[in-house]
Amino acid sequence: xxxxxxxxxxxxxxxxxxxxxxxxxxxxxxxxxxxxxxxxxxxxxxxxxxxxxxxxxxxxxxxxxxxxxxxxxxxxxxxxxxxxxxxxxxxxxxxxxxxxxxxxxxxxxxxxxxxxxxxxxxxxxxxxxxxxxxxxxxxxxxxxxxxxxxxxxxxxxxxxxxxxxxxxxxxxxxxxxxxxxxxxxxxxxxxxxxxxxxxxxxxxxxxxxxxxxxxxxxxxxxxxxxxxxxxxxxxxxxxxxxxxxxxxxxxxxxxxxxxxxxxxxxxxxxxxxxxxxxxxxxxxxxxxxxxxxxxxxxxxxxxxxxxxxxxxxxxxxxxxxxxxxxxxxxxxxxxxxxxxxx
Amino acid sequence: xxxxxxxxxxxxxxxxxxxxxxxxxxxxxxxxxxxxxxxxxxxxxxxxxxxxxxxxxxxxxxxxxxxxxxxxxxxxxxxxxxxxxxxxxxxxxxxxxxxxxxxxxxxxxxxxxxxxxxxxxxxxxxxxxxxxxxxxxxxxxxxxxxxxxxxxxxxxxxxxxxxxxxxxxxxxxxxxxxxxxxxxxxxxxxxxxxxxxxxxxxxxxxxxxxxxxxxxxxxxxxxxxxxxxxxxxxxxxxxxxxxxxxxxxxxxxxxxxxxxxxxxxxxxxxxxxxxxxxxxxxxxxxxxxxxxxxxxxxxxxxxxxxxxxxxxxxxxxxxxxxxxxxxxx
Numbered sequence: 001x002x003x004x005x006x007x008x009x010x011x012x013x014x015x016x017x018x019x020x021x022x023x024x025x026x027x028x029x030x031x032x033x034x035x036x037x038x039x040x041x042x043x044x045x046x047x048x049x050x051x052x053x054x055x056x057x058x059x060x061x062x063x064x065x066x067x068x069x070x071x072x073x074x075x076x077x078x079x080x081x082x083x084x085x086x087x088x089x090x091x092x093x094x095x096x097x098x099x100x101x102x103x104x105x106x107x108x109x110x111x112x113x114x115x116x117x118x119x120x121x122x123x124x125x126x127x128x129x130x131x132x133x134x135x136x137x138x139x140x141x142x143x144x145x146x147x148x149x150x151x152x153x154x155x156x157x158x159x160x161x162x163x164x165x166x167x168x169x170x171x172x173x174x175x176x177x178x179x180x181x182x183x184x185x186x187x188x189x190x191x192x193x194x195x196x197x198x199x200x201x202x203x204x205x206x207x208x209x210x211x212x213x214x215x216x217x218x219x220x221x222x223x224x225x226x227x228x229x230x231x232x233x234x235x236x237x238x239x240x241x242x243x244x245x246x247x248x249x250x251x252x253x254x255x256x257x258x259x260x261x262x263x264x265x266x267x268x269x270x271x272x273x274x275x276x277x278x279x280x281x282x283x284x285x286x287x288x289x290x291x292x293x294x295x296x297x298x299x300x301x302x303x304x305x306x307x308x309x310x311x312x313x314x315x316x317x318x319x320x321x322x323x324x325x326x327x328x329x330x331x332x333x334x335x336x337x338x339x340x341x342x
Numbered sequence: 343x344x345x346x347x348x349x350x351x352x353x354x355x356x357x358x359x360x361x362x363x364x365x366x367x368x369x370x371x372x373x374x375x376x377x378x379x380x381x382x383x384x385x386x387x388x389x390x391x392x393x394x395x396x397x398x399x400x401x402x403x404x405x406x407x408x409x410x411x412x413x414x415x416x417x418x419x420x421x422x423x424x425x426x427x428x429x430x431x432x433x434x435x436x437x438x439x440x441x442x443x444x445x446x447x448x449x450x451x452x453x454x455x456x457x458x459x460x461x462x463x464x465x466x467x468x469x470x471x472x473x474x475x476x477x478x479x480x481x482x483x484x485x486x487x488x489x490x491x492x493x494x495x496x497x498x499x500x501x502x503x504x505x506x507x508x509x510x511x512x513x514x515x516x517x518x519x520x521x522x523x524x525x526x527x528x529x530x531x532x533x534x535x536x537x538x539x540x541x542x543x544x545x546x547x548x549x550x551x552x553x554x555x556x557x558x559x560x561x562x563x564x565x566x567x568x569x570x571x572x573x574x575x576x577x578x579x580x581x582x583x584x585x586x587x588x589x590x591x592x593x594x595x596x597x598x599x600x601x602x603x604x605x606x607x608x609x610x611x612x613x614x615x616x617x618x619x620x621x622x623x624x625x626x627x628x629x630x631x632x633x634x635x636x637x638x639x640x641x642x643x644x645x646x647x648x649x650x651x652x653x654x655x656x657x658x659x660x661x662x663x664x665x666x667x668x669x670x671x
Contacts, residue, residue: 055477103656106663109476110420114615115659121608122652129646245604249484256481286496292488296467299482303474 017169021162029165030233035274036172037230042251042258042266043176044222049252050260051183052215053195055113057248058120062220064127064242066093066227068134071237074143082148082158086171086228093224094217101213108198117248124243139238158232168229175225180263182218191215246288253291257298259307268306387520392637398526400633401533405588406606407613407625408540409581415557415620416577418476419468422483424585425607426490431456431586432593432602433494436503445508445594453586460582461575469571487603495600502597505590529591536584537626544622553577557620609636612651616658618668628666 021029041063048054069092070085080088104115127134134140148167149155156163182188190211194201202208231237241247250273251266258269273291280290302309410424434452439445463486471478511528514521544550556563556573564570589602596602613632617624635654639647658666 049477055480057480103660110414110418110480110619111615111664113480114420114611118608118612118615118652118655122649122656125648125652129649249488252481252484260477286492288488289492289496292485292492295485295488296482299471299474299478299485300467303471303478 021165026161029161033168033233035270036169037226039267039270040172040175041223041226042254042270043179044219045251046255046266047215047219049255051191054108056116057113058116059223059251060243060247061120061123062093062223063227065096066224067231067237067242070228070231071140082146089228090221090224094221097217097220101216105209105212120248127239127243137239139236141236145232175222253295257305259305262307265305265307392641396633396637398529400630401530402588402592403609403613403632404626404629405533406585406610407629409584410610411614411620411625412577413581417574419479423487425603426487427456427460427582428585428589429603430490431589432598433498435590435593436505436598439505449590452590453583456586457579457583461579464575464578500600502599504597505593507594612655616655616665618665621667624667
């Protein structure tokens with residue numbers, strides 16, 4: 001029965017997504033694509049922050065490298081199909097992660113965060129200064145966006161916002177599913193136990209730095225996919241948007257607001273931030289101020305974010321039901337098991 | 343953070359500093375005036391001049407980085423709002439100058455107000471999230487930093503505000519055959535004086551002993567009956583105050599604008615990371631090295647100089663992941 005309900009919910013969600021462009025029009029479709037991009041970006045960072053306990057303030061370097069990878073591939077390779085273009089971004093980001101991983105897997109905590117802050121800025125300045133490759137602050141724009149075509153059968157123009165909506169959402173949903181599946185594998189469980197007690201995992205015979213490196217590369221690669229979709233969506237990649245420091249802070253905030261301990265936390269967070277951004281930018285220019293305030297309030301009063309809040313509500317509701325429903329029902333309170341990493 | 347200011351700002355006829363285009367680092371330039379009757383080795387003079395520029399910048403970096411590293415060493419808090427406080431103090435300095443007309447009043451009062459804000463942050467916000475570990479503290483300070491960065495834009499606008507140096511510090515002083523702006527030498531001298539006072543307090547007084555002990559084991563010091571939270575507050579205040587002093591002092595050279603925090607903040611973080619978290623000596627050494635790297639880098643590599651800092655950091659961390667003088671996580 002439960003499984004039936006779940007399937008029905010998933011199917012309903014899928015139907016809603018298919019109808020979404022028709023129901024809400026192009027403007028809200030584009031907002032949804034942006035939300036989806038940030039959701040994938042934040043979910044990929046959550047592989048590090050939520051599941052492995054590594055805080056990175058430089059995840060934009062993978063997002064940006066994915067975006068630049070796709071943009072450069074589309075600019076320089078004539079007639080490159082759509083899927084290989086997205087793969088180019090993915091591979092570029094993965095390659096960068098493979099190069100940087102040996103440097104960063106030996107540290108954790110503050111040192112990890114700071115090294116990423118610095119590496120992220122290094123990539124930012126590289127993108128600014130290597131003007132002949134990246135176009136500096138103007139960036140790369142106006143590249144031809146190929147249609148998605150199955151040879152001999154069909155071809156969909158990606159310049160049409162509706163088709164692009166379906167393509168982007170399909171790629172992002174697929175990527176998020178792969179990441180979800182990854183957390184359910186035995187390897188994913190090692191990742192979680194490494195967050196909770198790295199020393200014990202080491203004693204059990206698992207190689208902590210190697211495991212970290214694998215997770216790190218996966219997180220980087222999928223951020224690259226988010227960047228690749230972003231590049232095609234905007235048809236423009238510029239240094240500040242791709243590698244800027246706010247681009248690095250953004251997914252961290254999304255995860256914190258959504259809830260750090262849950263897989264779906266970042267997705268909720270991206271939705272909340274999308275709404276917040278959309279609403280505040282209508283009334284005020286001080287979006288950063290509002291975001292800063294939200295961040296401070298969340299960390300002060302709801303440190304487990306939105307999903308943590310939901311979990312505690314659910315626990316409380318169950319406890320009440322147990323207390324009223326039958327005698328001797330155990331009073332269970334939310335214990336805060338999803339401990340933040342120190 | 344839209345104001346990646348650019349432009350050339352002259353502090354006097356002889357020396358100029360540019361806040362590089364698009365965050366391209368602090369580019370240090372200098373025009374020389376030589377006595378006509380005495381031909382000198384211009385290259386040598388250039389090296390010396392760039393050296394002094396580098397030292398001045400390194401000293402400013404040290405003022406910012408020392409607070410950062412002290413706070414980290416003691417409380418394990420990496421205060422990402424530190425650079426924002428640095429910038430906030432520059433704005434306070436501008437406001438004080440506008441009200442009182444005295445640079446010295448600005449230099450005295452603005453850092454103290456900034457330190458008060460820092461203490462409020464420590465007292466009422468950071469303490470509460472301490473239970474959630476480093477990540478909570480990092481996120482909190484990022485939030486505070488965003489509020490400050492956008493707040494100053496709301497109050498003072500985005501344009502560059504200028505602060506004039508007092509007449510006594512204007513002009514040039516002759517060193518050997520070349521002339522050098524007094525104000526830079528004033529920066530170096532003041533930073534050295536602060537460094538001296540700080541090290542005297544830290545290494546020669548009972549208070550300094552308590553602080554050093556708390557850096558290495560806060561719990562143990564607490565058990566000895568010393569009020570560690572008050573010591574923490576004191577250190578946080580002093581750290582923010584030093585960043586505030588640096589902010590007011592750099593303001594006449596770089597002017598005051600919302601992007602002020604970005605460049606120096608990033609360099610100060612690199613200094614703390616490379617020098618080793620919590621190590622004051624490491625911060626001093628790496629600050630001076632970084633100052634030289636930026637000034638000579640601009641000389642030889644012009645616009646790519648800003649990359650040098652990051653390459654330096656990557657190289658240092660590849661050899662010693664915990665920083666040159668760092669011992670613990």
